[in-house]
Amino acid sequence: MRTTYRRCAGRLTGSRQGFTLVEALVAVIIIGLGAAAIMLSAASNTRANDAGSKLTEAVLLAQELREWTLSLPFTDPDPGDQGNPPGPDGSDPQEFIDDLDDLMGVSYTPPRDGTGTAITGMPGWTQTISITWRDPDDLTATVTEGSSDIVHVKVTLTFQGHTELETGWIVAG
Numbered sequence: 001m002r003t004t005y006r007r008c009a010g011r012l013t014g015s016r017q018g019f020t021l022v023e024a025l026v027a028v029i030i031i032g033l034g035a036a037a038i039m040l041s042a043a044s045n046t047r048a049n050d051a052g053s054k055l056t057e058a059v060l061l062a063q064e065l066r067e068w069t070l071s072l073p074f075t076d077p078d079p080g081d082q083g084n085p086p087g088p089d090g091s092d093p094q095e096f097i098d099d100l101d102d103l104m105g106v107s108y109t110p111p112r113d114g115t116g117t118a119i120t121g122m123p124g125w126t127q128t129i130s131i132t133w134r135d136p137d138d139l140t141a142t143v144t145e146g147s148s149d150i151v152h153v154k155v156t157l158t159f160q161g162h163t164e165l166e167t168g169w170i171v172a173g
Contacts, residue, residue, distance in 0.1 A: 018071055051063045057159075062157060064112065066155075069100060069171055086145045101146075103131060103153070104129070134148055134152050150173070151171050
């Protein structure tokens with residue numbers, strides 16, 4: 001038995017098999033766009049996870065400092081230092097902390113935990129602490145250092161030079 005084909009406008013008509021070059025090109029473009037979208041989504045998720053991890057670590061470090069500041073006495077327990085103006089009494093960074101105002105303007109790298117001990121397992125992190133005295137009748141108003149028994153502790157947490165968190169709290173003496 002013989003199959004006959006007819007010519008119609010320069011083409012053979014009959015059953016077709018396979019894809020044309022245009023169809024294959026369209027399929028490759030669609031698959032490529034889908035793969036690119038998946039790769040962009042994965043990269044975006046990785047960045048979001050990294051940012052979330054850094055924020056979680058920064059909050060942990062802020063909580064550690066808060067614990068430390070709340071456990072420190074408000075006034076210097078050393079009778080020899082009680083007449084000194086508020087502020088660190090030693091080296092930079094302040095290593096010996098015996099009262100709250102010793103943390104004024106101090107930065108720690110590596111960061112410190114709730115007892116003031118260096119956390120060596122967190123490289124790249126820096127805790128910067130500033131302390132301002134506040135008016136007891138208006139906690140938003142600052143007053144002269146040492147003139148109030150209320151301070152605002154502000155902590156800036158940076159990772160490799162980029163600020164990840166800035167927070168603060170009130171401590172009353």
